Amino acid sequence: MEEKHINSFIHGKPKEIQELYAAHKNAFLNFGKKYGLDNDDLIDIYQEAFIALRKHAINGKLANVKSSLKTYLFGIGKFMIFDLLKEKKKTFTLNTDVLSEYSNIEKVDIEFENEELTIEQQLLRTHFKKLGKKCREVLTLFYYRGLTIDDIVELTDYTSKSVVRSQKSRCLKSLKEMIKPLRNE
Template sequence: MNLNENKDNLNELDKERYQRFINGDIEGFEELVLAYKNMLIYFLNRYLQDLNIAEDIAQDAFVDVYVYKERYNGKTSFKTYLFTIGRNKAIDYIRKNKHMQYTVNIEEQTEISSEEDELIDYIIQQENKGLIAHTLERMKEEYARVLILIDFEDFSYKEAADVLGKTTSQVKVLVHRARKSLRKMLEEEGFTYEK
């Protein structure tokens, strides 16, 4: 089975889950949450730079899906729809709180719940044990965001364009530049990146 068939199967599964949810089966919604929660938190953390806030914003995005279930029309994948809601909420949060500075209690930082533990495992798995994550941290935010969507979350160019509020052509150019930048940064550290 190729990547496009996998995506099509996943999109159909998501639509089936959503339809069950619309019809009153709460398990359909719960399955969607389990399928996308960690990915969404990770994506939002790129905007917010705070895992706890990213988790809160992700929860808010799922609440929107739950409360306004009639808004999703199925024209895009559920994943694209959800990530777009999350992105918009993250941007709103940043705009409202741009004057705030955060202080983190070191004791709070060392206490990791089992749910955070799962998320950390997921992040490590997705990022080749931290090497690419470290490099993404040093990249332009726009480059890091587009690479996460395209290369790590397997979004199509169209889906990434919808999430980022850009045209497909802009995303293609951005991906090309981002990969070139990532490749150069990794080569400087003695590694290669093939995509």
């Protein structure tokens, strides 16, 4: 990560901080538009994500981060976007291999309200809770939050993309094995 920018945060250099803020703002707003939020919400999220980034720099949490500052900032912002969508109870489209294997569903629209769930969704919800913490984390980040393997490596303690891919694969296989006997009944 850019040491110069981290030092600007730590030492409170207003000019450099303002330049850094402006450097990624428009890109973030364009990135956020695909989630259907209005410009005011996206500006608020960007500001909150930027403040969180600065706090991470001050607290030394960026020392071992391998991603660029922009990628890290966008990762924080993406979490905040999903939290706002959940709060507003908007629909989010989730692509999932698990459900498509057991039915002909390729995309599942999940309402954040408790609407009626399909059998597959009920099975997925029930057995997802039985997975270990690491499995739930990886699958949530990948499928629910929509993060890439690279994003997951950058935002977690995983050491490489291959480790994340292997973990995701094992977790998905475990989930499928839990669901499969129930689908055959």
